[in-house]
Amino acid sequence: MNLAPISNVQIRPLLERYGLRATRQRLGLAKLLFGKGDRHITADTLAAEAHGARLFASLATVYNVLNLFAEVGLVRSFTVEGGKTVFDTNTTDHCHFYFEDSGEIQDIVGAKFADQFVPPEGYEIAKVDVVVRLQRKRDARAQ
Amino acid sequence: MNLAPISNVQIRPLLERYGLRATRQRLGLAKLLFGKGDRHITADTLAAEAHGARLFASLATVYNVLNLFAEVGLVRSFTVEGGKTVFDTNTTDHCHFYFEDSGEIQDIVGAKFADQFVPPEGYEIAKVDVVVRLQRKRDARAQ
DNA sequence: CTGTGTGCAAACTCTTTGCATAAGT
DNA sequence: ACTTATGCAAAGAGTTTGCACACAG
Numbered sequence: 001m002n003l004a005p006i007s008n009v010q011i012r013p014l015l016e017r018y019g020l021r022a023t024r025q026r027l028g029l030a031k032l033l034f035g036k037g038d039r040h041i042t043a044d045t046l047a048a049e050a051h052g053a054r055l056f057a058s059l060a061t062v063y064n065v066l067n068l069f070a071e072v073g074l075v076r077s078f079t080v081e082g083g084k085t086v087f088d089t090n091t092t093d094h095c096h097f098y099f100e101d102s103g104e105i106q107d108i109v110g111a112k113f114a115d116q117f118v119p120p121e122g123y124e125i126a127k128v129d130v131v132v133r134l135q136r137k138r139d140a141r142a143q
Numbered sequence: 144m145n146l147a148p149i150s151n152v153q154i155r156p157l158l159e160r161y162g163l164r165a166t167r168q169r170l171g172l173a174k175l176l177f178g179k180g181d182r183h184i185t186a187d188t189l190a191a192e193a194h195g196a197r198l199f200a201s202l203a204t205v206y207n208v209l210n211l212f213a214e215v216g217l218v219r220s221f222t223v224e225g226g227k228t229v230f231d232t233n234t235t236d237h238c239h240f241y242f243e244d245s246g247e248i249q250d251i252v253g254a255k256f257a258d259q260f261v262p263p264e265g266y267e268i269a270k271v272d273v274v275v276r277l278q279r280k281r282d283a284r285a286q
Numbered sequence: 287c288t289g290t291g292t293g294c295a296a297a298c299t300c301t302t303t304g305c306a307t308a309a310g311t
Numbered sequence: 312a313c314t315t316a317t318g319c320a321a322a323g324a325g326t327t328t329g330c331a332c333a334c335a336g
Contacts, residue, residue, distance in 0.1 A: 021335060023291060043326080058293045063326065065291095081272075083226035083300075083325065095260075100269060108260065113273070117238075117251065123277040126243060129224075130256070130273050134266040164310060166316060186301080201318045206301065208316095226300065226325070291334075298327070308317070 018072045028055035029065050033075065038090040040105040046087075078129045080105070095130035108132065161215045171198035172208050176218065181233045183248040189230075221272045223248070238273035251275065 011030045012022045020026060032049055033039060041049075047062040057065070066087050070077045076091045080098055086105055088096075093115075095108040114128045154173045155165045163169060175192055176182060184192075190205040200208070209230045212218045219234045223241055229248055231239075236258075238251040257271045 021290070023335070025292070056293095060294075060327080061292055067327095077224075079222050079224045079226060081220075081222045081228075083222060083228075085224075085226075085326080097263070099266070111260070113256070117254070117275050119275075119277055119280075120240070122280055123242070124280045126276040126278040128273070128275050130271070132260050132262075132271050133269040134262055135269040137262075137265055137267045164315065166310065168317070199318095203302080203319075204317055210302095228301080287336100289335090292332085294330095294332105296328085298325100300324090300326105302323070303321085305320100306318095308315105310315080311313090 014074075018074060020068065020072065025055070025057040025061050026065055028053070029057060029062065030069075030074075033069075033087075033089055038088070038107060040086050040088050040096075040107075042084055042086055076127070078131070080131060081133070093128070095132060098131050098133050100133055100135045157217075161217060163211065163215065168198070168200040168204050169208055171196070172200060172205065173212075173217075176212075176230075176232055181231070181250060183229050183231050183239075183250075185227055185229055219270070221274070223274060224276070236271070238275060241274050241276045243276055243278045 011027055011034070014034075015022045015026055015030060028050060029046065032046060032053065032055075033041070043062045043066055044059060046066070047057065047059045050057050050062065066075065066077070069075045070087065073091060074089075076088045077085055078088070078096070079085050088105075088107075090107060093112045095111040095113065097106040097108055098104075099106070108130075111130070113130055114125060117125060117128065119125050154170055154177070157177075158165045158169055158173065171193060172189060175189060175196065175198075176184070186205045186209055187202060189209070190200065190202045193200050193205065209218065209220070213220045213230065216234060217232075219231045220228050221231070221239070222228050231248075231250075233250060236255045238254040238256065240249040240251055241247075242249070251273075254273070256273055257268060260268060260271065262268050
């Protein structure tokens with residue numbers, strides 16, 4: 001995937017291409033997700049955003065839709081410590097910075113790892129999650 | 144760390160070296176953790192194991208002790224999808240295989256990544272979590 | 287119409303917390 | 312003795328589920 005921002009009208013065919021019914025909630029959430037480039041978002045944040053855009057989708061539906069999108073490959077999900085699930089619209093092989101102070105997540109460009117691992121006999125790699133946790137540098141002189 | 148299996152008598156000084164009071168629960172849990180080489184274990188599994196060994200430690204205490212051990216660097220924790228926190232007695236820089244079918248976790252030997260990332264200005268790397276998720280290979284001819 | 291999605295609330299899992307009691311040094 | 316840890320139960324966060332109703336094709 002990793003599409004450039006998608007205009008309104010392209011979303012319906014996008015869903016249909018993945019065999020998904022184009023419901024109002026799915027269209028609206030997809031528009032929020034794919035309308036502004038790469039995003040890292042949790043279910044409750046997306047629900048809040050949807051609500052702000054006067055798109056009414058319950059939290060349960062947001063979870064359903066995000067999990068569904070993740071299953072078909074429209075988004076990618078991973079978990080950060082604390083147990084929160086983050087959904088990423090960039091489904092290519094890449095790593096993440098996680099800022100411990102702000103909770104922000106950022107793609108690490110150019111870091112690819114999935115093909116460096118040799119899976120054990122009988123298994124294949126489903127995905128590789130790499131999270132680099134960052135903390136504010138404490139200057140040696142300070143403290 | 145990454146110590147070879149530790150005998151009984153070494154555990155008390157180990158805790159004291161880390162400035163931790165040697166309580167019965169901590170001694171017992173440490174013995175279970177460090178007594179059999181590298182382990183990947185969740186709090187509830189360790190609690191069950193302790194119970195089986197007639198060491199009575201409540202789940203809350205197991206969490207307290209594991210989090211404390213993680214803080215001082217005796218163990219390392221990371222989260223797998225599903226939100227479970229896994230505690231690893233191997234605190235060196237390494238990656239993990241996660242078997243989706245069994246839930247098992249295995250160290251990947253020889254894979255080191257922490258020094259390959261350049262943190263953004265003002266930040267330093269707290270840790271790098273790499274989880275390679277594995278699924279049973281579905282033979283192309285099958286299905 | 288028919289099947290599928292949605293919304294709500296309740297259930298569920300994992301983890302943390304508050305407070306009285308127990309134990310360590 | 313004094314301090315810190317433990318146990319219990321309850322609270323908390325995040326996510327999933329069951330069922331009645333609504334909507335898409």
